[in-house]
Amino acid sequence: MKTYKIPMVPGPTSVSHEVLEAGMVNFGSADLERDYVDLYVETGKMLGKIMQTEHTVVIQTGEGMLALWGALKSSLRAGDRVLVLSTGLFGYGMGEMAESLGCKVRIVEFGFDETLHDYALIEAAIRDFQPKMITMVQNETPSGTMNPVEEVGRLKEKYGVPLLYVDAVSGIGGSVVKADEWHVDFCLGGSQKCLSAPASMAFLSVSPRAWEIIGEVGYAGYDALLPYRTAVEQSYFPYTPYWQGTAQLHRACRLLLEEGLEKVIARHEKVAEYCRKRVQEMGLRLYPAAGAVPSPTVTAVYVPEGMTWADLDARLRDRGVVMGGNYGCLAGKVFRIGHMGTQANLNLVKEALDVLEETLHG
Numbered sequence: 001m002k003t004y005k006i007p008m009v010p011g012p013t014s015v016s017h018e019v020l021e022a023g024m025v026n027f028g029s030a031d032l033e034r035d036y037v038d039l040y041v042e043t044g045k046m047l048g049k050i051m052q053t054e055h056t057v058v059i060q061t062g063e064g065m066l067a068l069w070g071a072l073k074s075s076l077r078a079g080d081r082v083l084v085l086s087t088g089l090f091g092y093g094m095g096e097m098a099e100s101l102g103c104k105v106r107i108v109e110f111g112f113d114e115t116l117h118d119y120a121l122i123e124a125a126i127r128d129f130q131p132k133m134i135t136m137v138q139n140e141t142p143s144g145t146m147n148p149v150e151e152v153g154r155l156k157e158k159y160g161v162p163l164l165y166v167d168a169v170s171g172i173g174g175s176v177v178k179a180d181e182w183h184v185d186f187c188l189g190g191s192q193k194c195l196s197a198p199a200s201m202a203f204l205s206v207s208p209r210a211w212e213i214i215g216e217v218g219y220a221g222y223d224a225l226l227p228y229r230t231a232v233e234q235s236y237f238p239y240t241p242y243w244q245g246t247a248q249l250h251r252a253c254r255l256l257l258e259e260g261l262e263k264v265i266a267r268h269e270k271v272a273e274y275c276r277k278r279v280q281e282m283g284l285r286l287y288p289a290a291g292a293v294p295s296p297t298v299t300a301v302y303v304p305e306g307m308t309w310a311d312l313d314a315r316l317r318d319r320g321v322v323m324g325g326n327y328g329c330l331a332g333k334v335f336r337i338g339h340m341g342t343q344a345n346l347n348l349v350k351e352a353l354d355v356l357e358e359t360l361h362g
Contacts (some may be wrong), residue, residue: 010338022251023244064190067202070223078102088140139171144300153183196341
């Protein structure tokens with residue numbers, strides 16, 4: 001298995017020894033001991049600070065997609081109306097997920113290189129479609145863009161839409177997230193992005209209104225949220241929790257909060273600005289269109305003309321640098337530089353971009 005000196009993929013990000021070591025010990029039986037419940041509660045409180053929410057935070061054993069599926073299955077029935085605000089691959093993906101559950105889906109689509117901007121269009125769709133849920137992605141990792149959530153939350157409240165579902169997996173811990181202020185009912189995250197823990201834990205905030213709907217739907221399954229409504233009170237989880245993974249997530253949150261949330265966000269913004277400036281100075285073209293809000297956690301760049309991504313990727317790997325390819329319609333056309341979490345490090349990004357420049361022009 002090959003490893004790389006300079007990891008710049010947009011998740012899973014590199015994990016510090018301190019976070020790894022938090023899980024390299026033997027604990028008791030997580031489903032029987034109060035110590036685990038205390039760790040779970042404390043970790044949830046720290047995640048709440050990072051997401052700026054007073055709502056319940058649920059922590060599940062599994063990669064971030066577990067939370068995305070669990071929130072949909074736990075709150076939707078066949079025939080429910082879901083309004084999808086899409087600016088990229090993951091935005092469209094939410095629509096496909098809802099359709100697979102038998103929901104009626106309407107998509108308000110923007111370009112993959114754009115961010116939400118025509119709020120009159122969105123408002124008209126809400127008024128006409130009257131959805132049970134609005135879905136959106138806060139940080140579109142494949143596109144290197146960040147969508148404003150606040151205005152969508154305002155419209156959700158104005159029209160009494162029951163649920164706002166926000167994928168903030170690659171934004172939590174690296175950007176401003178105000179789940180409560182933005183009226184988010186499901187704010188969805190994963191351990192492997194800006195928090196730089198192993199890809200083993202999913203988490204989400206759940207509003208009181210969302211809990212009511214979850215109770216009405218009564219979905220049962222591995223990804224179900226309903227059992228977590230009483231898990232802490234009854235010290236009983238729906239399956240054996242991953243104590244080591246929770247401990248690693250706990251340590252990652254603690255490190256972030258010890259540095260200071262505002263300082264961490266400022267660090268991500270500084271590194272992202274530097275990265276965008278450098279790639280443009282190399283003659284490369286950023287993927288996000290003019291006017292789009294660029295992501296502070298990942299930079300998306302067009303593959304240069306006259307070179308394939310496979311060739312550029314191979315050359316970078318030969319020099320010890322690994323960046324991210326892409327998916328769907330962006331595959332082979334756009335590559336990504338992941339400067340989130342432990343990789344939001346100016347020296348590391350400079351070193352990676354020096355190698356990129358040498359590879360292109362050397």
